[in-house]
Amino acid sequence: MQGRKQFTKEFKEGAVRLVVFLDLYSRLVVGWAVSESLETGLVGQAFLQGQSRRGGAVSPLVHSDRGSQYAGLAFREGLAAWGCRQSMSRKGNCWDNAVTESFFGILKSEMVHHEHFGTRKEAKDKIFDYIEVFYNRSRIHSASGYFAPAENFALLRRIVNNLLQHERSVRRGVKAKRLKAALDENYLLKVLRL
Numbered sequence: 001m002q003g004r005k006q007f008t009k010e011f012k013e014g015a016v017r018l019v020v021f022l023d024l025y026s027r028l029v030v031g032w033a034v035s036e037s038l039e040t041g042l043v044g045q046a047f048l049q050g051q052s053r054r055g056g057a058v059s060p061l062v063h064s065d066r067g068s069q070y071a072g073l074a075f076r077e078g079l080a081a082w083g084c085r086q087s088m089s090r091k092g093n094c095w096d097n098a099v100t101e102s103f104f105g106i107l108k109s110e111m112v113h114h115e116h117f118g119t120r121k122e123a124k125d126k127i128f129d130y131i132e133v134f135y136n137r138s139r140i141h142s143a144s145g146y147f148a149p150a151e152n153f154a155l156l157r158r159i160v161n162n163l164l165q166h167e168r169s170v171r172r173g174v175k176a177k178r179l180k181a182a183l184d185e186n187y188l189l190k191v192l193r194l
Contacts (some may be wrong), residue, residue, distance in 0.1 A: 016123045019043050019069075019129075020061075021050040022100055026150035026156060027141050029103070029131050030054055034124045043069040044078055051082060063087040065097055107135075 017038045021031040031050025035042045047062070054060070062084050064070040070088065079086050089096035112129045117123040134148045144152040 013120055016120045016127075017042070019046040020100065020103065022103060023048050023153060025098065025144075025151075026149050026153035027144055028053075028136055028153040029104075032127075032131055034127055036120065038069060043075055046078075047075070047078065054112055061085050063096065063111065065089075066091065068157075103135075106139075131192060151153055
């Protein structure tokens, strides 16, 4: 999962800031939050939404920029509580956040630069529509085999679930074979004693 705060839009009533967490495999925006200020709670809110969408049982590596919201004790403790490892690049290594930077570039070129937002609420509503209705469900990506992120994420989940189910059935099969062999061995011992 990769997190970044990038989008800031100014209004008469103040600014709107967006924080996102992306699943790097599917490019799905798994968690996002919008607020007037860039406090640590905003990052935590987006992260929790991402964990919830991913199923919560996943312990991913979380990569982010070096912003104080990500480096702060509260966020680091939250990651540890979820069993996640944090990754941050060195100063000047902007390509480590390439996927998230690309998302913000796409967001700006496909939506922000073509819209006029009168209020912060209007901006939040448009951001919701862009992320949840268009980007996650309709916008295809070459990096994911020309699937939309939600479709690619669902496909990956099905594959993982099938592999886990197969692994469980193989384990059951091995146990059944061992049990059968043990029973056969006991049967042979009984027959030989007679």
